[in-house]
Amino acid sequence: MEAAMLASAVGFLLLAWVGASAGDEAREEAAVRALVARLLGPGPAANFSVSVERALAAESGLDTYSLSGGGGGAPVRVRGSTGVAAAAGLHRYLRDFCGCQVAWSGSQLHLPRPLPAVPGELTEATPNRYRYYQNVCTHSYSFVWWDWNRWEQEIDWMALNGINLALAWNGQEAIWERVYLALGLTQSEIDDYFAGPAFLAWERMGNLHTWGGPLSHSWHLKQLYLQHRILDRMRSFGMIPVLPAFAGHVPKAITRVFPQVNVTQLGSWGHFNCSYSCSFLLAPKDPVFPLVGSLFLWELTKEFGTDHIYGADTFNEMQPPSSEPAYLAAATTAVYEAMIAVDPSAVWLLQGWLFQHQPQFWGPAQISAVLGAVPRGRLLVLDLFAESQPVYVRTASFQGQPFIWCMLHNFGGNHGLFGALEAVNRGPEAARLFPNSTMVGTGMAPEGIGQNEVVYALMAELGWRKEPVPDLAAWVSSFADRRYGAVQQDAEAAWRLLLRSVYNCSGDACRGHNHSPLVKRPSLQMNTTVWYNRSDVFEAWRLLLTAAPNLTNSPAFRYDLLDVTRQAVQELVSLYYEEVKAAYMNKDLVPLLRAGGLLAYELLPALDVVLASDSHFLLGSWLDQAWAVAVSEAEAQLYEQNSRYQLTLWGPEGNILDYANKQLAGLVADYYQPRWCLFLEVLAHSLAQGIPFQQHQFDKNVFPLEQAFVLGKRRYPSQPQGDTVDLAKKIFLKYSPRGISGSL
Known part of the structure; x- marks a missing residue:
């Protein structure tokens, strides 16, 4: 039955x-x-x-x-x-x-x-109905400054990889502006509510408001234009675009327009105070709820048409005001009923991240309340982090609601070689064979793209396979051959080493977030443990350099050589940091200065120089994209500040510090290196004066350096400089650990 x-x-x-x-x-x-x-x-x-x-x-x-x-x-x-x-x-x-x-x-x-x-x-x-793509956060971490030319390339990539279900969330703030004005809010109240472009993902999920804003009229017009072109192209391929729907979050100003409205102020999120967080959530049975939800969807579908699947997340990383199943069911029902009031054929796409993120709150009764509040088949759940922490297993296949097995993989758009290829390879088949499985698709849901392309190549292929790849070592060797357009044994061997090391994550380490000391505010408590042997990374580095004379005409090879060089330098930073820490603990100033000098004054500058040799690793490219969207100097400066904040402090006080870290030329030289230099100076001073290192005092002293970068006006090159192969070889010859087999 x-x-x-x-x-x-x-x-x-x-x-x-x-x-x-x-x-x-x-x-x-x-x-x-x-x-x-x-x-x-x-x-x-x-x-x-x-x-x-x-x-x-x-x-x-x-x-x-x-x-x-x-x-x-x-x-x-x-x-x-x-x-x-x-x-x-x-x-x-x-x-x-x-x-x-x-x-x-x-x-x-x-x-x-x-x-x-x-x-x-x-x-x-294909064995499944859907191949899904995107994360709500991808729109801010990767897509935020894209023009139509870049969107066209991405939609082509999606089609070639068989993607047939994807978010299409551009332009929704322009629709919300119409709705709020129609409800009686003033333009200034609306401007005060919207977050800035680089933080819109979290405003859309109710986590943030105001921070990084306001949005200009030109922004709304450009996003409407983009959305129409995106939807037209997606639909021309037969893709199903997922449009946004109302999840229940409203501006505080709604209480001025409707003084009797029943709203609950949720708790703060991401170490922000209520000036930028603490969302206002409409009570599910308040008559304003269906009014707002239906008006938004009516305006949205009037503008863009519809393919009948809508995304909404009411409790993303926010604890509901009540754990009572009756309340959770009512809140879920209110969202769904606002959808079907406008579109009787509506299906709700729900990110299942809430069940994974706060398992202590979301017990069986709470999960059942949400999943059971929508008719079966009308809720399509994304098991967002299934490669590491699948939710379908502990919810009996989401209690009968269809779900998509997703690989999240990347948090914050970080650089850093990382993957769980064995788990990714086996996961979809295991979910398909699960008792009474309601799996209807596979998906890629990274927070940021443009990294670890081997992981996405495998996941895209699995969307069309009925069984796992039988031999991943052979598969990754073929991946290297196709990537470089030539069979080169040293390159293949390098990739097999990467497969068994950085791409062989398992267990609790598989969070997909880069915690390297290189990109974190320095302290004496940083964890340098990794799940692999660093020697495999160094040997892969050497093998790629050995292969270089035969592959220098391959742009993909140059990109990979730089990426592996970047990873090797990241490993070296960890090793030098451990030497610094040991010297400090042993009160030995000379080795501290030696290791610290190599780390901060030689290795990081060398990294910045090699990163500058590829356009994909330039801070200037990221900032120039922001400038290109602007129509005035003031707007350009706001967008640049959005860009700088997101990479570093994230919020005005370092609220989500270094979460979206990247290793970009310019960022290494002007953000990471200065704070490492200060850290080493403070440690040396501490030893010389015989006084303990005070982390809280260092945090206070380093914050002005971090803030100075965010508020800085320096322009950075957006064109690469130097030869990647030559620069990578110089770093290898100077810094590679002794004991790496062979020579160049």
Whole structure:
């Protein structure tokens, strides 16, 4: 009986979208043909025949592609049941038959001539309805300053990787402005409420308000323009964009307009005080709740149309005012009923992070209250951190509600080589085989993108596989070959070492957040423990440098060499820090000065210089993106300050200090290095004077340095300088630990 109910719930969700995904085949076909031309150029694109045929998926109802042809000058025929399926089929051909790769850091698209033949006809159907992409936070950590050109590249990447369900949350503040004005709020009250661009993700989830704002009229107009183009392109591929819905959070000014309104002020979030946090939450049974929720969704869908899936998070990292199941059920019901009042076909996409983040609050009764308040099949749950801490296991597959197995992987958009590839490889199949499983998809939900591309390549491939990759070592060797466009044994060996070390995380260490001393405010309490042997990283570094003469023409190789060099320097910082700490504890000034001098005055400057050799690691690139969005000097300065704050202090008092740390040229030299220098000076002074080191006093003294960087006006280069290979080799020869096998 239970299994039948689960199947019914999942079946409802699947059937609900057969009609929604059965749009114009010709439009999707044209979209994929345009993608091929953008990706390969018009000449090579002429060698591919693309068609979209719904009948391909008639048997399973799941996205399906078919490949045939090629060889001897014959065109390669790519057919897909949707535009996304056709794009995924094209990507499969480029990857597995041509040895190509499409990646954030740049693509390797050297096509063999003639194009390789596909033996017979290769047909593949995805095992799941959905391949989901994004995290609410990704919009702030990675997408915030994007223009249409960058969005177009990303949507192409999504299509090629088979993504068919993704957030589309740009422009919603412009809609909220209309709603609040219609409700009677003043423009100044609205301006005071919205957070700045780099912090909108948390305002959208009710965690923050005001901080980093206000938003200008030009910002709203640009985001509306972007949203229309994003939605049009997503829909042209047959993707389902997820629009935002009302979760219950309102500006404090609502109490002026409706003096009798029943609101609860929630607690603060992220070490902010109530000037920027402490959201106001409407009581679920207050008549203003459906008024606000329905008005917003009506305005939103009038502007953008709808594909009937909406995202909302009422209690993201915020404890509800009551643990009573009746209250939690009522709060959930209020959100859902505001959706279906406007769209009777609405399905609610819920981030399951709340159940994982506060397990002490979300016991069985509380979870049941939320999951049971929405009809089965109308709540689609993202098991957001399933590669490390899956929630479906302890909730009996979310008690019958459909869910998507997600890999979160990255927190804050940090640099740092990291992954749990074994867990990622096995996880989707385990969830699919779980008793009475209601899994309907896989997903990638990083807080920030543009890092650890091997992890996302694997996860995207798993969205189309019915079983795990049988041999990850062989898979990662092939990944290296495709990435560089050449078979190079030293490069393959380097990647196998990375697989068994930084990409082999398991257990509690798999948080995906970089805690390296390099990017943290210095103290004597920093933990340098890692789950792998650092010698593997150093040896991979050496092997990549050994491979360099054969791969210097590969931009992806240069990027990876720099990334591994950056990681090796990060490891060296930890080792030098341990020497500094030991010398301080032993009251030995000379070794403290020696190790500290190498760390702060030689190694960090060398890191800054090598980072400057690649445009992906430039602070100037990040800041220039912010300036490009602005229409006035004042707006540009506000956006730059948003950008600097997010990377460093995050809030006005270092409220979430260094959470979104990056290793960028300029940031290392002007933010990380000065505070390391101060730390070492204070330690040396402490030893010389025979007085204890006081962390709280150091924190007070270093804060002005951190704040000076955030408020600074210095412009940074946005064009790379220097040769990555030469600079990486110099660092290796000077700093690599003794004992690394072989030589360059």
